[in-house]
Amino acid sequence: MINIRWYKVLNDLAGNKTRTLLIVLSMAVGLFAVGVILSARSILSRGLAESFAAINPSTGVVRTGETFDEQFLASVRSMHDVQAADARRNLAARIEIAPDEWKNISIFVVPDYNEIQVNKIEPDTGAWPPPEREILIERAALQVIHAQVGDTVRIKLANDTIREMKISGTAYDPAQMPAQLDGTPYGYVSTETLDWLGESFGFNELYVIASNPEDEEWSRQVVNQVKDKAERIGLTIPMTMTAEPGQLPMDDILQAILALMGILGVLSLSLSVFLVVNTVSALLAQQKRQIGVMKAIGGSSLQLLGMYLVMVMAYGAFALLLAIPLGIYGARALSQSMAYYFNFDLASMDIPMQSIVLQGIVGLALPVIASLVPFISSLRISPAEAMSLYRTGKGRFGTNPVDRMISGRNLWFARDFPVRSFLLSLRNTFRSKGRLLLTLITLTLGSATFISVFSVRSSLTSTVDEMMKWFNFDVMITFGRSYRSEELQQLARQLPGVYETDTWQQLTVRRVRPDGSEGSMIYMFAPSPDSKLISSPGLAEGRWLLPSDQNAVVVSSALFIEEPDLKLGDNIVLKLYGDEFTFKIIGVSIGTSFGTIMYANYDYVSRITDRAGESDALMVSMSTHDPESVLSASSALERLYESNGLRVNTVDTMFVERAQAEAIFDTIVSLLLVMAVLMALVGGLGLMGTMSINVLERTREIGILRAIGAPNRGVAQVFIMEGIAIGLMSWLFGALLAVPMSGALNLAVGTSMMGTPLTYSYSVSGMLIWLVAVFFLSTLASYIPARNASRLTVREVLGYE
Amino acid sequence: MMAAKTAKKRSPLKSRADHSPNGRLVDLHAVKKIYRSSAGTFTALEGIDLQIASGEFVSIIGKSGSGKSTLINLISGIDQPTSGEIFVNNVPVHSLKEEQIAVWRGRSIGVIFQFFQLLPTLTAVENILLAMDYGNRYPVSERAEKAIHLLELVGMADWAHSLPGTLSGGQAQRVAIARSLANDPLLLAADEPTGNLDTKSADTVLELFDSLTREGKTILMVTHDMELARRAARTIRLSDGRILDQKVND
Numbered sequence A: 001m002i003n004i005r006w007y008k009v010l011n012d013l014a015g016n017k018t019r020t021l022l023i024v025l026s027m028a029v030g031l032f033a034v035g036v037i038l039s040a041r042s043i044l045s046r047g048l049a050e051s052f053a054a055i056n057p058s059t060g061v062v063r064t065g066e067t068f069d070e071q072f073l074a075s076v077r078s079m080h081d082v083q084a085a086d087a088r089r090n091l092a093a094r095i096e097i098a099p100d101e102w103k104n105i106s107i108f109v110v111p112d113y114n115e116i117q118v119n120k121i122e123p124d125t126g127a128w129p130p131p132e133r134e135i136l137i138e139r140a141a142l143q144v145i146h147a148q149v150g151d152t153v154r155i156k157l158a159n160d161t162i163r164e165m166k167i168s169g170t171a172y173d174p175a176q177m178p179a180q181l182d183g184t185p186y187g188y189v190s191t192e193t194l195d196w197l198g199e200s201f202g203f204n205e206l207y208v209i210a211s212n213p214e215d216e217e218w219s220r221q222v223v224n225q226v227k228d229k230a231e232r233i234g235l236t237i238p239m240t241m242t243a244e245p246g247q248l249p250m251d252d253i254l255q256a257i258l259a260l261m262g263i264l265g266v267l268s269l270s271l272s273v274f275l276v277v278n279t280v281s282a283l284l285a286q287q288k289r290q291i292g293v294m295k296a297i298g299g300s301s302l303q304l305l306g307m308y309l310v311m312v313m314a315y316g317a318f319a320l321l322l323a324i325p326l327g328i329y330g331a332r333a334l335s336q337s338m339a340y341y342f343n344f345d346l347a348s349m350d351i352p353m354q355s356i357v358l359q360g361i362v363g364l365a366l367p368v369i370a371s372l373v374p375f376i377s378s379l380r381i382s383p384a385e386a387m388s389l390y391r392t393g394k395g396r397f398g399t400n401p402v403d404r405m406i407s408g409r410n411l412w413f414a415r416d417f418p419v420r421s422f423l424l425s426l427r428n429t430f431r432s433k434g435r436l437l438l439t440l441i442t443l444t445l446g447s448a449t450f451i452s453v454f455s456v457r458s459s460l461t462s463t464v465d466e467m468m469k470w471f472n473f474d475v476m477i478t479f480g481r482s483y484r485s486e487e488l489q490q491l492a493r494q495l496p497g498v499y500e501t502d503t504w505q506q507l508t509v510r511r512v513r514p515d516g517s518e519g520s521m522i523y524m525f526a527p528s529p530d531s532k533l534i535s536s537p538g539l540a541e542g543r544w545l546l547p548s549d550q551n552a553v554v555v556s557s558a559l560f561i562e563e564p565d566l567k568l569g570d571n572i573v574l575k576l577y578g579d580e581f582t583f584k585i586i587g588v589s590i591g592t593s594f595g596t597i598m599y600a601n602y603d604y605v606s607r608i609t610d611r612a613g614e615s616d617a618l619m620v621s622m623s624t625h626d627p628e629s630v631l632s633a634s635s636a637l638e639r640l641y642e643s644n645g646l647r648v649n650t651v652d653t654m655f656v657e658r659a660q661a662e663a664i665f666d667t668i669v670s671l672l673l674v675m676a677v678l679m680a681l682v683g684g685l686g687l688m689g690t691m692s693i694n695v696l697e698r699t700r701e702i703g704i705l706r707a708i709g710a711p712n713r714g715v716a717q718v719f720i721m722e723g724i725a726i727g728l729m730s731w732l733f734g735a736l737l738a739v740p741m742s743g744a745l746n747l748a749v750g751t752s753m754m755g756t757p758l759t760y761s762y763s764v765s766g767m768l769i770w771l772v773a774v775f776f777l778s779t780l781a782s783y784i785p786a787r788n789a790s791r792l793t794v795r796e797v798l799g800y801e
Numbered sequence B: 001m002m003a004a005k006t007a008k009k010r011s012p013l014k015s016r017a018d019h020s021p022n023g024r025l026v027d028l029h030a031v032k033k034i035y036r037s038s039a040g041t042f043t044a045l046e047g048i049d050l051q052i053a054s055g056e057f058v059s060i061i062g063k064s065g066s067g068k069s070t071l072i073n074l075i076s077g078i079d080q081p082t083s084g085e086i087f088v089n090n091v092p093v094h095s096l097k098e099e100q101i102a103v104w105r106g107r108s109i110g111v112i113f114q115f116f117q118l119l120p121t122l123t124a125v126e127n128i129l130l131a132m133d134y135g136n137r138y139p140v141s142e143r144a145e146k147a148i149h150l151l152e153l154v155g156m157a158d159w160a161h162s163l164p165g166t167l168s169g170g171q172a173q174r175v176a177i178a179r180s181l182a183n184d185p186l187l188l189a190a191d192e193p194t195g196n197l198d199t200k201s202a203d204t205v206l207e208l209f210d211s212l213t214r215e216g217k218t219i220l221m222v223t224h225d226m227e228l229a230r231r232a233a234r235t236i237r238l239s240d241g242r243i244l245d246q247k248v249n250d
């Protein structure tokens, strides 16, 4: 025979289905969020690293000025400290993405695509390996060149040959930065095609894996060995690169995202904790009287405790039953879409045990702990007291200043208005302080997270604004070599619509570290500080260049991620055209590591590089700035310079650049939107659950209201207003809490991506959206149960007992 | 069938001035109440016929479980009969919908409970004002004055701004009586109003009822205390869901 006590537990669960459903849902939604965020975070961080490792990533790259052959590659492979090596030809070309609109493209030539040992390229769709006279495009790059498989595109080579080539498929090349993030598309052709393009075969890029790939310092030394070896056979080495071990090409963004997810994971965990605690204590509050009755008939505290713990754990178990599978599903969907943005296939989508264990703890152990506190306090009250609670109790209302403020004589002025039901709502809100506090904390956390997520998003936009603030021009043209500044400007001014022009020096430099090793490539812009077309970019610290500055540089904040020993005021040794110069860092601008930038004075840089009066970049500002006319002007300029025999390297329009910078943030922004929706869900359902449980607790009062003649509408009104009052309070507190919370998120995202916090911008629109949502949700949350409750007949709640 | 016809003839929510021509405020015909539960059916009231005249003070007495609460709940529209007809001031209460009943009850019946049932977060006077808001019988500007007046009537004016939690049982019940008078109802229905009070407080409540009857109020009171029941003009004795006898007290 089943023990009657357990029968009661079962009855409570099954008997009050609405309540069981509400409790289970509120608990489940929080647990679901924890599962999604923490599992997705771990799938991403582990899965991306694993699938990256699967391509045998190089630890170092050596680029040569002249081409080399198989024989030299074989000799590198035989080096003692080289574990593996591979070589490719990297052909700089341009691709026509719209009539007369050309974009840079890197075309790789690999002799045998199926035998790649380092930085493996995988087949994706269409032909494999690249057929003769046809080209494969990296799968993430198709969108950048606005083309599809099967299209024919025009490719222009450095030797000015233009060829039409069919895109016969896509390839998957995880070693490259995804094209939408750095704007450079990649293509793949065979050695035969290279012949047809008018180039003779030879390699110009070496990928090596050092014998101890985990050791970054060692990898650097091995790259230097390879470089020396290449120099000994007469090759010039314009560039070497060392990768941080196991680090993906877009590691900075990934780190920013992981940091963001970490924080949001912790937030949703605490949100979930509060949801559970809140729900459980609401449940026990409802059961207080029954506890009293059972004590009165001789139930021992231990028996009662056992009973309620089982009940609470049953709710937790139901919630987990929902939250775990849905969480797994959500985490996989989220990490898959993130991986897609990063152009990565996830090697594994295994759900980490820890996040399930964590869900289990929050779902099962926490309710037990949460119920112990109110339970023990309810055990302490005598049966008589507990049962007397039934008489709508003394409550605890009226015992503190807040209560007094909103009660009695203080609001007596309102006697001439029928506002009683509002007063009733307002005071009911404050009736059970502990519960209100719990509810408020829960909802405030949800509100704050939602608004913060929006604020990070608007901070990202502000950051792009700051980054882009320094140029006041529409088109920038860089040239294959330096030309006289006068000549460059004169030509540009011939074009109608050109409003103003200026020139600068633009060069790629590298830091030479104290130990002699070289950092990665940095773009140095050397404009005249008094140019009208350039103003100070957003500065994180220090100051902008003055005309009197000599060897001063303003560096982008992202430089400090790679060169952490540097700071404002330090000297930095830079290699310009092969010679080393010492500069002093006088300012730090806000910038990502995607093309790290530094700024120096034109006069100084052109003097030390022996290029006084010469420039290799031209800025043009147009009299009209719409994309249409800027684009047509940029192609007209390109034609103009080429017909005058000048070699144009790149033509960039600033609105495209801006879109580019924004694209880098896009992944994070879309992740943030997913998070915002998730938080709205958690906050909204939490709000609904809490409200609904509150209403269930008040059935007795509903009976009184009806007994004294309240119509259905009147009853529902009282509870809806109470719901809205709680919702609005949580919104207000959440909006305030969002200020420091979004600051912390900005710090986490900014430092991992740019070495400096994002430019702070509080999202007023996020705040307002949430206000509307809260209003809507709390109305809905209290309307449904209030309507149900108002259907109860008076007898059901008051009559018989 | 019958009920529907009646409802068609006159609007269920009639004005108070329209008293029954025969002077019967409450009129019950063959009222039966059967409770159905998982344990089976239970007949709580069996063919009750009862009339209460306007201005009468009637008490209902009987053992626990005899159906007293059931009867008074049916009259105040808190519960619905299984069969039979209940007219209060010619309004067919048995055929009204729950929502209509709530509005009707608010304006026509003053309900008084054993456990007072004041809203704990509203002060004494606000409890009355809330009932006035729902009843909507008086202009908004007059309500506060009337509410205070009702509290004076029950001797609770000094506690107008106190919360129910701070009142004693007797005080709370007096406030509840004041609230039941908020919309000047036709009938006061009190189910064991003294059941939770000490003798002295119970006496105060009964004195209040006496003076209300003198002013022409109709009162129906359930009690199981013979002593108190005798203070009404008429006592109805219930036993096992039937009227055992009726007695006019002197």
Ligand SMILES: Nc1ncnc2c1ncn2[C@@H]1O[C@H](COP(=O)(O)OP(=O)(O)O)[C@@H](O)[C@H]1O
Pocket: A800, B035, B036, B037, B042, B043, B044, B062, B063, B064, B065, B066, B067, B068, B069, B070, B071
């Ligand atoms: N909702 C109900 N369901 C089943 N039985 C009920 C219900 N309400 C009352 N009863 C039964 O009807 C009988 C009369 O109840 P009630 O009118 O409350 O009696 P009294 O008020 O005289 O003590 C009792 O035996 C009680 O058990």
Ligand SMILES: [Mg+2]
Pocket: B068, B069, B070
């Ligand atoms: Mg009774």
